[in-house]
Amino acid sequence: MEAVQVILPCWNEVAALPSVLASLPAGFTPLVVDNGSDDGSAEMARSLGAVVIDCPERGYGAACDAGLRAATAPVVAVMDADGSLDGADLPRLVAPILGRSADLSICSRRPAGRAAWSWRLRFANRRLAGQLSRRTGIKIIDLGPMRAARREALLDLDLRDRRSGYPAETLIAAADAGWRICQVDVGYAPRIGKSKITGTPLGALRAVQDLRAAIRS
Known part of the structure; x- marks a missing residue:
């Protein structure tokens, strides 16, 4: 099997990292992108054998981009x-x-109960997926946070979003480039610890706004 690196954007996830890293199968190497954690996440990841890089620019897209550029696997x-x-x-x-x-x-999430995915966020995801479907001409079920592709091809897309619109921009750019896009069902459990973004009304609103802006651009 070709080598696969798993980019893990991380902001204060010290409680979750042990189980997350332990869940990676053989052949999947973690690359933790620390996005300004102050809870010891970077130190925890290193102690568990993960490669850690620092990304001082805050934002989900910034962390994903930093991980993509630091990765070496195809x-x-x-x-x-x-x-x-x-x-x-x-x-x-x-x-x-x-x-x-x-x-x-890209993943299509199957939530393990209401605690994993509130109805508000599920409704927003469904609406945004519908907008993406119309924009790309591809039936999109979920703006899933788990996805995979070839590294060089992703770099060639020249993605610019550095916030929460990054997943939508990825789908749009890939569709515009004529990529074949598939969706794979995965489980979705309640997160470990408190959400810093979608766990708060303001954070959820900002994330939705970022995604909508990416779709409309």
Whole structure:
């Protein structure tokens, strides 16, 4: 199997990192992108054997971009570091990329109960996915936070968003470039610890605004 690096954007996830890193299957190497944590996340990740890079520019997109540029493997996956996603799902997500039947593989989340995904966020995700479907001409079910592609191809997309609009921009740029996009069902559990973005009304609003701006651009 080709080498795969897993980019883990991280902002104060010290409680979740042990289980997240332990969930990664053999052959999937973690690359933790510390986005200004002050809870010891970087130190925890290093103590568990993960490569850690610092990304002083705040924002989900900034962390993803820093991880992509620091990665060395031909295939990369992105996964949240909050414990909501299971690394055991990565082989199924990456399989279409390794088999060259798809150019971008994104997850479609199956929440494990209401605690994993509030109805407000689920409704917002559905609306935004519908907008993305109309924009790209591809039936999008979820703006999933777990995705995989070939590293050089992603760099060639020249993505610019450095905030929460990054996943939407990725899908739009990939569709515009004629990429084959597939969606893979994965489990979705309650995150470990308090959410810094979608866990607050203001944070959720900003994330939705960023995604809408990316779709409309």
